[in-house]
Amino acid sequence: MELKMASMKVALIAVFALFVTARADYVRPKTRKVLDWPWKSRESSGPHQVHISLAGDKHMRISWINEDGSSPSLVEYGTTPGVYTSSSHGESTSYKYLFYRSGKIHHTVIGPLEDNTVYFYRCGRQGPEFRMKTPPSQFPITFAVAGDLGQTGWTASTLDHIDQCKYDMHLLPGDLSYADYLQRRWDSFGELVQPLASSRPWMVTEGNHEEESIPLLKDGFESYNARWKMPFEESGSSSNLYYSFDVAGVHVLMLGSYADHDEYSDQYRWLKDDLAKVDRKRTPWVLALFHVPWYNSNKAHQGEGKSMMASMEPLLYAAGVDIVLTGHVHAYERSNRVNNGKSDPCGPVHITIGDGGNQEGLAHRYIDPKPEWSMFREASFGHGELKIANSTHAFWSWHRNDDDEPVKSDEVWITSLISSGCINEKKHDLRKILMAP
């Protein structure tokens, strides 16, 4: 009997050891191919590439494309399938890019909408019917975060993992389609993300892969701006490349790494005004997203965020921004609270999450030794989830794409700056920078 028990123990230990060894031997997967997504012009006038985004308090912008020039920019909606009790008319645009001509791109704002409510809607008086959920007006709220998506097998895997989590809004810190001048790839990206982006708001800001300028012929962000219109007008910004919004007690800044950002720039002036207006009683948390990281110990893209950091870090610090989310580097890294290059309990936590799954592959090489502010770093594809539980606590987790499974690899509770006393201490001194003319 004793012998039998002993042999069972050995077997159990062996199984455990095998499991541990398997984890330790985890080999990061290779880049997957760009999805074969042959896009051809549709003969039908039906809506496609449908996506939604917040457009001011209790309003949502519905964006879609169709090939029929006479189709109206009309959205009908209601809380019961097939019963449309309200409707709104919007605007449409289109653009030409060398030999490419886009479909008719519609943007229609609907509302006022109830919070945390499922709505059914259709676009251009045609089917199919889409379903979306509006965000809550109070905590808790959960954000899904993934940058540098592209359209590869890994992108599909990341989107599938995000779809499995319960979240209210997708935040994307730049590099969407990797169209890189091939306009049809904007269309295929729109099709790829439609199932998710038509059901939860996708709030995006631009990366370098959105810039498609041709000297003397084309402005840099024409395709991106035409397709992914964000609520910049609603937030007093003059450019789709930077804006802000409030949701459920969170003020979110969507900044532009590829828009002018020195202290004489329009973006800087707008950011200063925007931060001066933040009311921490109404929005206890402040987040900032932009593409190029300021705190990055990966060898890829070293120093690229320097000029933006020099001008804007003092503003974010003075305003008490809690968390900064960036992309660009195709890996994951989370910092301690930092400011001015070193750990600081009153600075933001910086998270680089540019590992959505694009075709360029992962950035494997890191600077050693690890800087004191770097808490966790790994080159794998994946996505993040930020659940803001209440005015003082948020739970951040990073989910690595381990083969085709989402595996939680990093997690941390983050307490808000408002609860740590940092905001009060900064009030009289640092906030002067936000109030200066």
Ligand SMILES: [Fe+2]
């Ligand atoms: Fe990038």
